[in-house]
Amino acid sequence: xxxxxxxxxxxxxxxxxxxxxxxxxxxxxxxxxxxxxxxxxxxxxxxxxxxxxxxxxxxxxxxxxxxxxxxxxxxxxxxxxxxxxxxxxxxxxxxxxxxxx
Amino acid sequence: xxxxxxxxxxxxxxxxxxxxxxxxxxxxxxxxxxxxxxxxxxxxxxxxxxxxxxxxxxxxxxxxxxxxxxxxxxxxxxxxxxxxxxxxxxxxxxxxxxxxxxxxxxxxxxxxxxxxxxxxxxxxxxxxxxxxxxxxxxxxxxxxxxxxxxxxxxxxxxxxxxxxxxxxxxxxxxxxxxxxxxxxxxxxxxxxxxxxxxxxxxxxxxxxxxxxxxxxxxxxxxxxxxxxxxxxxxxxxxxxxxxxxxxxxxxxxxxxxxxxxxxxxxxxxxxxxxxxxxxxxxxxxxxxxxxxxxxxxxxxxxxxxxxxxxxxxxxxxxxxxxxxxxxxxxxxxxxxxxxxxxxxxxxxxxxxxxxxxxxxxxxxxxxxxxxxxxxxxxxxxxxxxxxxxxxxxxxxxxxxxxxxxxxxxxxxxxxxxxxxxxxxxxxxxxxxxxxxxxxxxxxxxxxxxxxxxxxxxxxxxxxxxxxxxxxxxxxxxxxxxxxxxxxxxxxxxxxxxxxxxxxxxxxxxxxxxxxxxxxxx
Numbered sequence: 001x002x003x004x005x006x007x008x009x010x011x012x013x014x015x016x017x018x019x020x021x022x023x024x025x026x027x028x029x030x031x032x033x034x035x036x037x038x039x040x041x042x043x044x045x046x047x048x049x050x051x052x053x054x055x056x057x058x059x060x061x062x063x064x065x066x067x068x069x070x071x072x073x074x075x076x077x078x079x080x081x082x083x084x085x086x087x088x089x090x091x092x093x094x095x096x097x098x099x100x101x
Numbered sequence: 102x103x104x105x106x107x108x109x110x111x112x113x114x115x116x117x118x119x120x121x122x123x124x125x126x127x128x129x130x131x132x133x134x135x136x137x138x139x140x141x142x143x144x145x146x147x148x149x150x151x152x153x154x155x156x157x158x159x160x161x162x163x164x165x166x167x168x169x170x171x172x173x174x175x176x177x178x179x180x181x182x183x184x185x186x187x188x189x190x191x192x193x194x195x196x197x198x199x200x201x202x203x204x205x206x207x208x209x210x211x212x213x214x215x216x217x218x219x220x221x222x223x224x225x226x227x228x229x230x231x232x233x234x235x236x237x238x239x240x241x242x243x244x245x246x247x248x249x250x251x252x253x254x255x256x257x258x259x260x261x262x263x264x265x266x267x268x269x270x271x272x273x274x275x276x277x278x279x280x281x282x283x284x285x286x287x288x289x290x291x292x293x294x295x296x297x298x299x300x301x302x303x304x305x306x307x308x309x310x311x312x313x314x315x316x317x318x319x320x321x322x323x324x325x326x327x328x329x330x331x332x333x334x335x336x337x338x339x340x341x342x343x344x345x346x347x348x349x350x351x352x353x354x355x356x357x358x359x360x361x362x363x364x365x366x367x368x369x370x371x372x373x374x375x376x377x378x379x380x381x382x383x384x385x386x387x388x389x390x391x392x393x394x395x396x397x398x399x400x401x402x403x404x405x406x407x408x409x410x411x412x413x414x415x416x417x418x419x420x421x422x423x424x425x426x427x428x429x430x431x432x433x434x435x436x437x438x439x440x441x442x443x444x445x446x447x448x449x450x451x452x453x454x455x456x457x458x459x460x461x462x463x464x465x466x467x468x469x470x471x472x473x474x475x476x477x478x479x480x481x482x483x484x485x486x487x488x489x490x491x492x493x494x495x496x497x498x499x500x501x502x503x504x505x506x507x508x509x510x511x512x513x514x515x516x517x518x519x520x521x522x523x524x525x526x527x528x529x530x531x532x533x534x535x536x537x538x539x540x541x542x543x544x545x546x547x548x549x550x551x552x553x554x555x556x557x558x559x560x561x562x563x564x565x566x567x568x569x570x571x572x573x574x575x576x577x578x579x580x581x582x583x584x585x586x587x588x589x590x591x592x593x594x595x596x597x598x599x600x601x602x603x604x605x606x607x608x609x610x611x612x613x614x615x616x617x618x619x620x621x622x
Contacts, residue, residue: 005613008613009609009612009613014612014616017616018612018616021616024204025204025205028200028204029201029204029205032197032201032204036193036197036351036355037348037351039193040190040341040344040347040348040351041344041347043190043337043340043347044342044343044344044347045344047336047337050336050337051336051337055320055323056320056324057323057324057327057335058319058323058335059186059332059335059336061186061189061335061336061337062186062189062319062323062335065186065189065190065193065396068193068197069193069196069389069392069393070389070393072196072199072200072385072389073200073385073386075200075204076199076200076203076381076382076385076386077382079200079203079378080203080378080379080382083375083378084375088375091616091617091618094617095617095618095619098613098617098619
């Protein structure tokens with residue numbers, strides 16, 4: 001068992017799995033930061049952009065705020081879709097290797 | 102378009118038949134569930150983690166129920182009613198931590214941990230020092246959060262039901278203790294699920310009725326608000342003035358979530374890492390939906406009730422949503438909303454109490470005092486005693502801080518969570534060279550700096566202690582950007598100065614568990 005554990009740990013597939021997860025979560029974290037702080041700094045630095053009216057009185061800031069929440073949720077959907085489609089099958093395969101040997 | 106101002110008479114503050122009935126029904130149902138759960142709560146796995154039997158969907162709802170406090174519901178509705186758009190900016194900040202929780206730690210946390218987040222921090226490090234430090238960080242976070250909740254709940258219940266403050270504290274304490282003492286995590290989970298459903302349903306109905314007044318055109322609602330309070334009510338005001346302040350608060354809200362013990366503990370209730378991940382998807386959806394619709398309630402209250410009437414009831418604006426409910430749906434709907442707010446308080450305090458008690462019994466009693474060798478019965482008994490003590494303390498602190506300005510304590514709880522608990526957790530999971538000394542110093546640095554800096558910040562130094570503005574020693578309202586960075590730096594530097602070959606060796610084995618879930622409990 002210990003031997004097969006070491007083999008998995010050293011395998012290219014396992015290392016790829018770790019780095020893939022790190023890449024995906026880093027990209028999504030960067031997007032999340034960009035979306036949230038983009039919105040916050042827009043308020044701080046360019047308020048005129050948010051106060052322009054898109055309806056009779058409705059300023060752009062209101063739908064934009066809703067969009068930030070929706071975008072944050074969409075990021076979680078992306079992660080789950082990726083993890084279900086790519087990560088889980090790979091985990092299952094590697095776990096199978098561990099048990100079969 | 103409705104432009105009438107609500108009658109100033111309100112049954113708010115008096116116990117009415119509908120409010121008492123709804124309240125009694127909710128309490129009876131949740132106590133019945135507790136009775137059912139008590140029969141299924143014998144082992145530690147059942148007491149702390151509901152036997153890991155909670156589904157991803159159920160956990161998503163329970164996470165939402167654990168997180169959305171009365172402050173989110175009544176507070177944000179009130180803030181939007183009184184301050185307009187700024188309330189929306191605030192609400193958004195409360196959501197953005199959830200995706201981060203999913204991307205960074207939800208799955209490894211579930212794979213590595215057993216009952217508390219300290220299990221994960223201490224996984225490959227020396228148990229005693231790391232457990233003590235983690236428990237300090239965890240208990241401080243939970244304690245400040247609990248004080249804020251208890252003080253808030255006493256005043257809210259007094260405002261809504263007319264009960265004396267102290268009686269309200271004792272009622273909350275007793276009901277909440279009944280859930281946790283007898284029903285453990287299983288009862289707490291179901292209380293949180295029921296509360297989340299009631300809250301989401303109540304606010305949804307309120308939103309639909311508000312929009313119905315404006316022919317289902319949000320634009321007409323905004324026009325009514327602008328007609329009354331000017332276009333400025335729909336635009337960003339004074340909340341984001343200093344970019345560094347906004348950055349620091351944003352960090353505390355976003356990454357603080359990843360260090361809240363009562364939220365993290367919920368991940369040990371699901372069967373595996375996949376369920377942990379999917380439960381965050383559901384939770385983010387529910388909480389996001391809630392924060393999207395709650396501003397409509399706030400704007401509706403401003404347009405239909407008026408700011409003067411709202412502040413007459415409560416200066417902080419907390420009664421905006423209940424007043425609106427009464428105006429649109431009469432006493433029965435007010436009764437329902439008041440009971441929902443009560444349930445909201447109970448569910449959050451129950452989750453906090455369980456997390457605080459677990460830190461005492463699982464981390465301190467079992468792993469420090471008993472050296473990790475306690476029997477099931479001993480640990481369950483210890484956890485119940487710890488629950489009781491924590492509950493009594495919660496009530497006493499609630500009464501002690503009566504009338505005090507404790508709003509800053511929620512921000513402080515998030516600052517400690519993101520400065521003490523989060524760095525140690527992340528470094529322990531992802532960094533091979535992290536050592537016991539590094540973990541202890543990272544946690545202590547973060548906790549001490551977060552508490553110390555907030556005391557000399559404008560939040561406490563000026564607003565609470567009433568010192569002159571010029572004498573403030575630290576300029577930021579929330580210290581997270583400084584205290585969290587310092588915690589990471591200290592954790593990394595101390596780890597580099599101390600070597601722990603054993604911990605490094607265990608890190609290799611840990612990887613299989615972190616990424617594949619091999620050996621996860």
